[in-house]
Amino acid sequence: MLVWTRRSRLLLWLAFGVLFGVVIAAPLAMVGLAAVAGTWNGVLPAEYTTGHLADAVSGDALASALVSVQTGLIASLAAVVCGAWAALAARSAPAPVRRVVDTVLHLPVAVPSVVVGLSLLVAFSQPPFLLNGTRWIVLVAHLVIVLPFGYGVVSAALDRADPVLADVAASLGASPARVLLRVRLPLLLPALSAAASLALALSMGEVGATIMLYPPDWRTLPVSVFAQTDRGEVFLASASTAVLLGLTLVGLLTLGAARGRAAER
Amino acid sequence: MTAVAAPVAATAPRERERRRWAPLLWLAPPMLVVLGFFCYPLALVVRQSLVSESGEVGLAVWRHVVTSPEFTAALGRTVLLSVGATAGCVLLGTFLALVLAFTPFPGARVVSRVVDAVLAFPSFLIALSFTFLYGSAGVLNAALGGGAGGPVDFLYGPWGVLLAEVTFYTPFVMRPVLAAFAQVPSAQLDVAASLGARPWRVLRQVVLPEAWPALASGTCLTLLMTMNEFGIVLFVGAKDVITLPMLVHTKGIVTFDYPAACVVAVVNVVLSVALYTVHRWVFRVLGTNRAGEGRAGAGLDPA
Amino acid sequence: MTAPAVELRGVSVHFGRTVALRELDLVVGRGEALALLGPSGSGKSTALKAVAGFVRPHSGRVLLSGVDVTDAPPHRRGLGVVVQNYALFPHMRVADNVAFGLRARRMPRREVEQRVTEVLAMVGMADYRRRYPRELSGGQQQRVAIARALAIRPPVLLLDEPLSALDAALREEMLAELLRLRRELPDTAMVYVTHDQGEALALADRVAVMRDARLVEVGPTAQLYHRPRAEFTASFLGAANLLPVELVAAAPEGSDGSDGTVRADGLATVRLAGAELRAEPTGPLPAGTPVALGVRPHRVEVRADAGLPARLLGVQWRGTGFRLELELDDGSRLRADVSTVDGLPAVGERVGVSIPDGCPLVPAGAGA
Incomplete structure (x- = not known):
């Protein structure tokens, strides 16, 4: 307890209510x-x-919503697989290598999404790697942007994980592959799900890179919302945003439920 | 014993060789993804910034862009906005976290959940909602009786962007600070009070010193994120609020001036990587310091 | 007549729906050491927190030296508090921890310096001024916590399980240290919360036994040990065996409702497993209520040949002696502490048990 008298507590709560209400709620x-x-x-x-x-939830807006869902699912799945892979592989690498991997995989956090978009435009607009104008460039951009979170969450979970469990499994005669599949990955399930949640939420709301890259047939919902706002259809934009939040929430709840089940075991 | 040891010894050199290279081979696939899709494009951006549209290699583009008034204006605006927004977030976030952590009220948990939820929201949502709150036909203007074109008219300028960023990024400060506050045993506050310290002294001398690493690293991160914020600036759409990311966007896909866009991008990346480095450093140095103390204290803690 | 150092009048504390403390009345005299003894969840720590002001009573009043402080925040109460895990401020050196309360009182720098030196010397930590808490052992942290509390020269020192985080050897040492401090500070009242009867017996002038948020019994330490009035006190303070007995001839002098002989020595006669014993009722025993005999393990004698017939269920060696698990013929079990098992039959065989006269006789409650 920090504040002891009822009067100052009430004053504090009043200030909290006003600030929180006006600025955030x-x-x-x-x-x-x-x-x-x-x-x-x-x-x-x-x-x-x-x-x-x-x-x-009809016409163009629905198409956009579906694009966003697909982009979010693919990007977060790829980010979790790639991030978990890197985190696990980095564990057994020598310390200097691990430090380099750690830095490189975290780095996209520090790069503005618009710059990620620009760099992909610069790199993949001409042969031999012509991705510009396809949906792949959007997917790649989303993967790059959410990958650090996939890696970071799994890596942090590995830091906390008890290494003795894997050692015990190995001492019982399990091969490294078996230890990975039957012990390490199951223990990581909550972290994998948390990483996927974070990646999904970020990908669903991404605008900066997408607006630089999207082809006409792969317009994500945030980009459509911007177009709607630009046209002055603010109520439709709000409704689309609500749909976006709803879809994100469904994804997060599904992953949360999976996490709950994994944690119960 | 020897019967078992012999075959092991025979395969040892090759085995050791394999042990050394296997982890690096395993690292190759994810690293290829990052190198190919992130590092290589970024390197091309740097190269592009050194090649003018006519194909000459040199610092000509740099000289041209860096001295242009739109760039210096964008740089100044970006720094001012991110410093201002971060200051607002840190002040507000610390206050809100203090109340939530140390004078909890019924419903405080719900508020914490709302704060967590904001972290999963896209930033442009705030800009959109500001249109309804503070726009020319918004709630505030209606409440003040102005109707359309009412007295409140700050949204489409730097203050609108600043306030939107404070709204969106305050939860990002609150979360680590709340976590740090949770580490302060309530017994320390009790004992400090029993020794005669008033709440203000307890806050300054007991609580804040404990939360300082979280605040420092949160501040760096918020500086970084507000500097790179794009969604809010785009959606507010203020003519005179051009930030560095916004300039990259304009140069890149509105005027298709790639070399200039790349120059701005490089400046932006250098700034934010520098901030990020400070953040990681603060996190590591202060964080491990505290973690050490935490472990020492944990030995005594039955919980 | 001066007011007592601490007085609780009908103090109840609720946490949400749970009642952590129910109508506690308690007085601590000036310079007196009172132990609040009870198992976890008995409300003893809550009582201490109500005195310190860390929790606000739902009803009742808290008085310090006769002044009602129920509504005063902790920083206006001027008490010394030592909590379970010491709660030393991790970012301050030892000297700054100790000086914290003095600086909060805006004491001049020179005096702070003097007082810190003085109390650190008192607890034997003078050489550790510049250390951080994390560089100290558990016992040293404990000493610093006590020094910090004593620095403000409180009229009352509140100690909440101060030894529970220490290992056994260190606990002995700190117990001796606390006893020494008691002698050096005769005017400082002490309220000592513990679940360890040994600490309570060693330190306290009086003991208040608590259970389930209620005060069971309060009295001078020796009286509570030798003549407990409640079954729970008998079992918790001294780990007595509680043997259900039948009252044959009740009531010493002074107690009413007697329907049997009043014995000259004030002892009642009870029947245990067919044998008659004399026991001392420690309070009124309303006619018809079941009673129990409190027998401490070290007062039970076990022989191969004589006494109440019993069966030996098990033997534990405890270094200084042996603890025997026994079962009487009426099915009741008891523990006995003996110095040797030479001449005793093997486990599972029959032995004789004898229980001395004068053991306390208490009303048998809902079990201990």
């Missing part, structure tokens, strides 16, 4: 409200409608 509430607003000229919407949400 109110903006979050706005998007939800706008998604179902029919007309909005006063403090609160004058009427409510589900029309924008319906628009957001």
Whole structure:
């Protein structure tokens, strides 16, 4: 306990409520409200409608949503596989190598997503590697952006993991492959799921690189939301954002449930 | 004994050789991904920045871009915005985390969950919601009775971007700080109070020194993220708020001036990698220091 | 007449729906050492926290030297508190830890310096001023925590399980140290929370036994040990065997409801496994309630030939002697501590048990 008197505690809570409400809670509430607003000229919407949400799950918007889901799933799966692979392989490498790997794999965090997009444009716009104009360049960009998180989460989990378990398994006569499949990976499941959650959330909301790279047939939902905002369709944009958040949430809850089951064992 | 040892000895040299190279071979696939899709393109960006559109190699593009007023303006704006937003996030985040951690109230857990949820949100969401809150036809203007074109008109300028970044990145400060606060045993606060220290003294002399590494590394990270923020700037769409990432975007796909875009990109990357290095250093140096103390204390902790 | 150092009047503490302390009335005199003894969850630590001001009582009042401090925050109470894991400030050196309370009082620098030197010398830590807590052993951290609490010269020192984090040898040493401090600071009242009866017996003038958020019994240490009035006290303080007995002839002088002989020496007659014994009722025994005899293991005698017939269930060697597990013919079990097992039959065979007269007789409650 830091504050002992009831009066100062109440004052503190009041300040907390005002600041948190104005700075964080109110903006979050706005998007939800706008998604179902029919007309909005006063403090609160004058009427409510589900029309924008319906628009957001049909036609172009629906196509965009599906693109986002596919991009998110592929990129996060690839990031988790690649990141976990690197983290596990780096464990048994000599210390200097491990340090280099660690630095290189964390580095994309420090590079703005727009620059990731630009660099892929520069590198893959001409043969022999012509990816520009295909959906692959978007997928690659998302992979590069979320990979550090896949690697970081798994690597941190390995730091905390008890090395004795793998040693015991080996002492019982299990081959390295068996130790990996039956002991190390199952123990890592919660971390893998956490890494996938983080990667999925980031990929679903990515704009910077995508807006530099997207081909007409692979437009993710955030890019569509920007287009809608640009056209002045702010309510549709809100509805699309709500759909995006909903899809992300479904993914996170699914992964969370998997994590819960893995942790129970 | 010898019967078992002999075959081992016979295969030992080759085995040892294999042991040495196997980990590196295993590292190859993920490293190829990073090198091919991240390092190689980034190297090409650096090269591109040194080649002018007419094909000459040299610092001509650099000279041209770096001295241009739009670049210096963008650089200044980026630094000001990220420093300002970070200061706001650190102040606000520390205050909110303090209240959540040390004077919890019913519903504090829900608030913590909301804070966690924001971490999974895209940043442009905040910019979008600001349109409804502070836009010319937004709630605030309606509440102040202005109707469209009301008295509140800061959104489409630097202050709008700043406030949006504070809103979005405050949770990023709160999380590590909350984790650090959770490490401070409540018994220390109790004992400090019993020794006669008022809340303010306890905060300054007991709580903050413990949270300082988390605050420092959180500050670096927030500086980095606000500097590289793109979604908010793009969505707010303020004409006079051009940051470095925004300039890369404009040069890259609006005017298709790749060499200039690459120059801006290199500057941006150098700045943010420098910040990132400081962040990692702070994290490692201060973090391990504290971890050592934590372990020493953990020996006494039955929990 | 001066007011007691600490007084609790009907203090209850709730944490959400759970009641951590129920209507506690307790007085600690000036310079007195009181031990709050009980198992975990008995409310003893909560009682201490209510005195320190770390928890706010749901009802009741807390008085320090006659002043009602129920609503005062801890920093206005001026008490010395030593908690279980010491809670030394990890980023401050030993001297700064000890000076913390003095600086909070804005004491001049020179005096702070003097006082720190003085209390560190008192706990034998004068050579460790410049160390950080993490560079100290558990016992040394403990000494610093005590020095920090004593530096502000509190009228009352509150100690919450101060020895529980130490190993056995160190605990003995610190116990002796605390006894020495008691002698050096005769005017400082001490409230000592522990689950260890040995510590309570060694340190306290009076003991308050607690259980399930309630005060079971409070009294001078020797009285509680020798003449416990509650079954729980008998078993917790001194680990007595509680043997269900039948009251044959009840009631010493002064107690009412007697329907049997009043013996001149104030002892009642009870029947245990068919044999008659004389026992001392430590309080009123309402007619008809079941009673139990509290017999300490070291008072039980075991022989091969004489006494109550029993079966030897097991023997543990404890270094200084042996602990025997026995079963009487009526099925009740008891423990006996003896110095030798020479001449005793093997485990599983029959032995004789004798229990001395004058063991405390208490109402048998819901079991210990």
